[in-house]
Amino acid sequence: MEAVAVHEESFGSLLRSWRQRRRVSQLDLAIEAGVSARHVSFLETGRARPSREMVTRLAEELDxxxxxxxxxLVAAGFAPVYPEREVRAPELHAVRQALDTILAGHEPYPAVVVDVAWNLVAANAAAGMFLEGVPDELLKEPVNVMRLSLHPDAMGGRLLNLAEVRGHLLRQLRRQAESSGDGRLAELHDELAAYTYKDRAGVEADVAHLTGPSDLLIPLRIAAGDRVLSLFTTIATFGTPMDVTLSELAIETFWPADEETAAAFRVSGR
Incomplete structure (x- = not known):
């Protein structure tokens, strides 16, 4: 059997990659970490090996x-220190209770919990409005909230201000992909950016849009039967996570942008 080469990540190359991603010089990183620029250079070239404490300090400074x-840590020869538990693990019981309380308490308005790749983790009953009429293939696990938001056969086909929302979400995804180094977000961005849309006459729609300086918020203006629902969102994360799973969870809550929308949700939530 032919031997298969195993690629091992170099601590130095990973450190350099994160430093460059954060647009920080070796000198600036050295000053913040309390070491010499020469030492940072030696770490990146492999001429020096870091201690566990140094890896942690540099990672903290580079966020x-x-x-x-x-x-x-693994690349430097140490065991990983941050656990990655399943959301349903017994250790996260208090976290699940908090999430359930937030989701239920936000009724009658929609709220969802997503992971770092925007896959749906949990939702309240009101969020079911986003799934109405969505093809089964888009509801296969894992359900991706960004994909549902922009897919032509999902919310993308119901948004009356698609160009604005699409432009904002694509920029957000691109920034997240660049700052997190997560290849899944880059792939998702490219997939969503390639979607094409047609108007009611079957003509391909122009979805290019640059948000103007006078815009305060970009609401989701959703066609819902003979009504138009207007919503804006807020996103919350855990403040001091020490678990990988918790650090990657976010709660997105949707709020009515006008009284007509608020009244519609109050009626539907009864």
Whole structure:
């Protein structure tokens, strides 16, 4: 049997990659970490090996996500220190209770919990409005909230201000992909950016849009039968996570942007 080469990540190359991603010089990183620029250079070239404490300090200064901090530790020859538990693990019982309370308490308005790749983790009953009429293939696990938001056969076909929302979400995804180093987000961005849309006459729609400086919020203006629902969103994360799973969870809550929308949800939630 032919031998298969195993690629091992270099701590130095990973450190350099994160430093460059954060647009930080070796000198600036050295000053923040309390070491010499020469030492940072030696770490990146492999001429010096870091201690566990140094890996942790550099990762903290570069704001490296917990998942990638574990990768840095392993590349430096240490065991990962940040656990990655399933959301349903017994240790996360208090977290699940908090999430359930937030989701239920936000009724009658929609709220969802997503992971770092925007896959749906949990939702309240009101969020079911986003799934109405969506093809089964888009509801296969894992259900992706970004894909549902922009797919022509899902919310993308119901948004009356698609160009605005699409432009904002694609920029958001691109920034997240660049800052997190998560290839899944880059792939998702490219998939969503390739969607094409047609108007009611079957003509391909122009979805290019640059948000103007006078815009305050970009609402989701959703066609719902003979009504137009207007919603804006807020996103919350856990403040001091030390678990990979928790660090990658976000709660997105949807709020009515006008009284007509609020009244519609109050009626539907009765």
């Amino acid at each position: 490296v996500p917990l998942r990638h901090r574990n990768r840095l």
